[in-house]
Amino acid sequence: MFTVTQLAKRCAISRATVLYYEREGLLQPALRSDNGYRWYGEAELARLERILAFRAFGLPITDIIHLLNREGADQPRLLKSHFDKLEQKIAELRKQQKAIVRFLQQPELLEEKMVTKDRWVEIMRAAGLSEEDMQNWHKRFEQMEPQGHQEFLESLGIEPEEIKKIRQH
Amino acid sequence: MFTVTQLAKRCAISRATVLYYEREGLLQPALRSDNGYRWYGEAELARLERILAFRAFGLPITDIIHLLNREGADQPRLLKSHFDKLEQKIAELRKQQKAIVRFLQQPELLEEKMVTKDRWVEIMRAAGLSEEDMQNWHKRFEQMEPQGHQEFLESLGIEPEEIKKIRQH
DNA sequence: TTGCTCCTCACGTCACGTGAGGTGGC
DNA sequence: TTGCTCCTCACGTCACGTGAGGTGGC
Numbered sequence: 001m002f003t004v005t006q007l008a009k010r011c012a013i014s015r016a017t018v019l020y021y022e023r024e025g026l027l028q029p030a031l032r033s034d035n036g037y038r039w040y041g042e043a044e045l046a047r048l049e050r051i052l053a054f055r056a057f058g059l060p061i062t063d064i065i066h067l068l069n070r071e072g073a074d075q076p077r078l079l080k081s082h083f084d085k086l087e088q089k090i091a092e093l094r095k096q097q098k099a100i101v102r103f104l105q106q107p108e109l110l111e112e113k114m115v116t117k118d119r120w121v122e123i124m125r126a127a128g129l130s131e132e133d134m135q136n137w138h139k140r141f142e143q144m145e146p147q148g149h150q151e152f153l154e155s156l157g158i159e160p161e162e163i164k165k166i167r168q169h
Numbered sequence: 170m171f172t173v174t175q176l177a178k179r180c181a182i183s184r185a186t187v188l189y190y191e192r193e194g195l196l197q198p199a200l201r202s203d204n205g206y207r208w209y210g211e212a213e214l215a216r217l218e219r220i221l222a223f224r225a226f227g228l229p230i231t232d233i234i235h236l237l238n239r240e241g242a243d244q245p246r247l248l249k250s251h252f253d254k255l256e257q258k259i260a261e262l263r264k265q266q267k268a269i270v271r272f273l274q275q276p277e278l279l280e281e282k283m284v285t286k287d288r289w290v291e292i293m294r295a296a297g298l299s300e301e302d303m304q305n306w307h308k309r310f311e312q313m314e315p316q317g318h319q320e321f322l323e324s325l326g327i328e329p330e331e332i333k334k335i336r337q338h
Numbered sequence: 339t340t341g342c343t344c345c346t347c348a349c350g351t352c353a354c355g356t357g358a359g360g361t362g363g364c
Numbered sequence: 365t366t367g368c369t370c371c372t373c374a375c376g377t378c379a380c381g382t383g384a385g386g387t388g389g390c
Contacts, residue, residue, distance in 0.1 A: 115317035
């Protein structure tokens with residue numbers, strides 16, 4: 001049996017977090033001794049570990065309560081929906097980053113770790129592709145994966161207008 | 170001159186937000202009439218627009234106060250540092266997404282909107298590249314932009330071990 | 339009087355962190 | 365008595381949203 005602090009240390013979280021989960025109805029101690037001390041056993045430890053695993057997905061507490069109570073078949077659905085929410089948040093943060101870059105007029109920030117358009121062209125040339133080969137390649141890419149083509153061009157940091165031109169080609 | 174609600178509507182934000190900025194010391198009304206009504210002029214409108222521009226970067230209020238008071242030369246520094254914080258948050262969210270994918274054992278989630286390895290190979294083939302051309306292309310990519318090559322292969326959803334093989338080739 | 343806008347508190351959010359003030363066992 | 369752990373409130377965080385209860389001008 002462990003006390004709150006012992007349990008918290010085992011899971012590398014704070015005592016406050018364990019108490020918070022208790023208030024939220026996620027995790028109750030196995031028993032309370034006469035002096036009011038909380039005592040946890042292996043079952044509670046296992047439950048806390050499950051909770052923390054879900055938290056590592058970024059799931060809100062209310063969702064976790066849901067998942068722990070009725071292990072519904074809707075678990076995958078809930079997780080997928082959460083996955084999409086994460087995608088949205090990421091898109092929002094990327095938007096903020098782009099706004100900063102535009103403001104500072106420093107596209108280097110974004111390109112820093114990226115392969116840029118010029119670099120890509122150099123690589124393709126070094127691999128033996130001619131100007132015509134590359135045009136043909138874009139054509140195929142556009143035909144077979146239009147959305148993927150768009151994202152690929154964006155990833156090279158190419159301006160929207162130029163992307164349009166390349167795709168219409 | 171506008172009232173709070175009018176000013177808020179002009180900037181497509183809520184009255185509550187304007188009042189919050191006032192409490193935080195970001196934006197004071199030009200004057201208050203006898204009945205206590207707030208009145209804002211063009212100067213306040215312009216200031217609010219600047220505030221909202223900074224907010225679009227995801228900057229916390231305290232940073233914005235800083236930026237509006239002393240237009241320090243450290244403005245770019247602050248923005249770059251914020252840019253990095255955004256990068257960190259994004260990395261965290263990506264980690265959460267990956268954890269969900271592992272849990273569900275459904276790599277399709279990540280690949281869903283992505284061009285996958287197989288698809289990429291098809292495109293390259295359709296563009297007329299032979300097996301040998303592609304190997305040569307990887308070689309050049311690896312030589313010229315090793316980091317970019319790694320990220321590109323990751324973006325195709327290829328497993329770490331296979332990435333190693335391709336890069337060592 | 340009815341409607342509309344304005345005002346000022348004050349509480350809620352989300353997942354905890356951080357004391358303050360007090361108790362119990364060695 | 366001193367140290368250490370435990371306990372229970374209760375307030376703070378961040379950027380607002382949402383009433384509640386009241387006033388002023390048409």
